[in-house]
Each structure stands twice: as structure tokens, then as C-alpha cells.
Amino acid sequence: MKRWVTKIETILPFVIIECFLVYGVCSTVCETAWPASGQYWNYFLYILYAIVLIKVLLQRNSRMEWLLVLSLTGLAELSRITTQTNTVLWFVCGVVIARNINPDTILKADFVTRFILGLCLIILPIAGLYPNQADVKIGGRFRDSFGWAHPNEMGLFFLMFCIIWLYFRHDKWSWKDTAGMLPLVVFLDYFANSRTSEICIIGLLVLEGIIFFLRKRRTPVWRRVELEAVITSFFLVAGCLGTLVLITITDKGSRWFSYLPQTVSERLKLAHNYWAAEGFSVAGQIFDNAKYTYLDILYPYLALNYGIIILLLFLILNGIAIWRAYKTQDEKMLLILLVFLIYSLLEHEHFKILSGFYPVLLGHALWSEIKDQRSGKNTTG
Secondary structure, eight states, rough: HHHHHHHHHHHHHHHHHHHHHHHHHHHHHHHOOOGGGHHHHOOOOOOHHHHHHHHHTTTOHHHEEEEEEEEHHHHHHHHHHHHSSSSSHHHHHHHHHTTTOOOOHHHHHHHHHHHHHHHHHHHHHTSSSOOEEEEEEETTTEEEEESSSSSHHHHHHHHHHHHHHHHHHHHGOOOOHHHHHHHHHHHHHHHHHHHHHHHHHHHHHHHHHHHHHHHHHTOHHHHHHHHHHHHHHHHHHHHHHHHHHHHHOOOTTTTHTTTHHHHHHHHHHHHHHHHHHHOOOOOOOOOOHHOOOOOOOOHHHIIIOOOOHHHHHHHHHHHHHHHHHHHHHHHHHHHHHHHHEEEEEEEHHHHHHOOOSHHHHHHHHHHHHHHHHHHHHHOOO
């Protein structure tokens, strides 16, 4: 019986992550094209919540771990009430299911799912069997996202694909990996023109190129990891403080503002307008989409819409993940966290488990650190 419970607990995280991915990618498009499908997607989501609950119950949590799970769930429910959205709930789902998972198995399965789903979302719209999405952005550039709801969602989908590739190929990275990713950047730019994702993929390639050079120079792993941990921590802290300060001083009449790319300046202006009217919140507030349009940048998105408490939760979980990657000399995890934090400077969709496994990786670091603390392990060295 115990063996079956262990097998079920091993399988459920994969089921949860991939079902959230399918829901995130397909539900919006399907509900727009076929409104009657909305109720079925709601049933799908309720079943998914039930599976999350089963996974948590099978984890054999201690009293303190149950306290942590209940605290996170309480924050998610508070956010659902104050913001009238499920965003934090979806983030917390990714964190709480991450105990006892094997990231290798999870990411291999996610890679296969993304490959199949990606092919379907490109081929089916071309064949006329699924809605084809298109968007015209500022400047008149035509953007085609095939079966994804928005070009930036398509960009993030393929960025996650590249991050998984980095996870498994980091130790054996060669020019072939770089050559394989460059056509993907061209493909994304030509169709979706999702520049943030393109920048992050190129940044990923540059980072791997630098590490390849440092390996050739026989730079010790511990020294590389030390530097990477400092850089990643800097992006976390400076990215958060920098964007929050910028939205409070943004003024399109300022000289420095005119030097920013239009995409960046527009996103800062949107966040500034919301801050000027509503201010920061502690526990979250309802966002008026009709009045304020959208908040792209992650840190203002959390601080203004979901509250300082949720922003602090995000910072703490990333801090734990960075510390653990440094402590265990996990270079590839530091690179992955750095790519996500660079993405956070302009976008926020990766915060939700609907778009990928970022919350799960943060949760895995949290639960692994708790396990080490309980057993008295210290792997720093």
C-alpha cells in the first residue's frame, strides 16, 4: 500500500503541472471562440484543485509543514478575496505540490508536453481546426501567435522550452546547442515579435557562452557559482527596488524618460498611473482593467495589485532558491533563476503556474531547504 501511495505522489505533480499548462494555454482561446466551453474549463479547474489537495495530503507533512501549507493557502485565499482573481492561488499551488518531487522527471515530462502542445498550437490553426490569434501592436507591426492567446504567451512558452534545454544540457553545452536555439529566436521574432522572451533566450545563450569560456580557463566551479549567486541576488533586489522607485518618479516630461525604449516607458507609465491613483496595497486590491489596461512589470504588478505581502513572499522564495543553489553548487539553477529574474523586469506571466514551472522550482528549493534544516545538513563548501 505504501508503495502505491509513493507512486501516486510521484505521478500527481506531473499531472498537476501539465494540466495547469494546458488550462493556461487553451482556456482563454477556447472560451473566446466557443463561449459555451467556459463551464467545462471551470469543472476542469475544480478537478485540478482536488488533485492538488490529494497531493498535499499524501505528502505526510509534519505539524510545522502543515502550518506552512495552511499559511500559504490562507494568503492565497486572502488574495482571492481582495483581488477577485486566482493568480496567487495558482502560484501557491505550484509551491505546495513541490515537496518530494524529482525536478529531472518533472522537466523531462514538461519538455515532452510542450513539444506536443507546441506542434498542435502551430499546426491546428494553420489547418483551420483551431482559432488563430493575431495582434497588431503599437507601430503597426503584425504579430501572429498561432493558437496562443497572445504573442507574449507564445514567447514565454518557447522561453520555458529553452530553459528546460539549459537544465539538461548545461554540463555538456556546446556550439550545437547555441546553433539550435538561434533559429527559434528568429522564428519568435518573425511571428510573435515577443521581445522580452527573445532577449532572455539570447541572454541565456550569452551566459552559457561565458561559462564555456570560463571552463576553458579552468575557473573553479565554486568561484563561478559564487559570482553567479551575487549577480542573481543583485537582479532580485535591484530589479525590485529599481522598478518600484521608477514608477514613483516616472514623468514623460523628464529627460531620462525620453531615452527609454517605448515599450519600457509605456509600461512604467501604466504602473505609475495606477500607483498615483491607488497606491501600494498591503494585502491586494481589485485591478480595474478598463481604466488602467495592464501591469506588465512583475514587481509593480505584485506590489500594486496583489500587495506587499505577496511581493515579500516572492522575494523570500527566490532568496531561498538562490541560497540553496549556491549552497549545493547548482550552477544551472542559478542561471535559470537569473533568466527568470531578467524576464521579471518587463513581464509577469511566469509568476503563475499556468505558464510554467517557475513556482514549482521555488517550492522545491523551499521544501528541500526545510528538509536539510530538519536533518541538520549543511552542504556549503
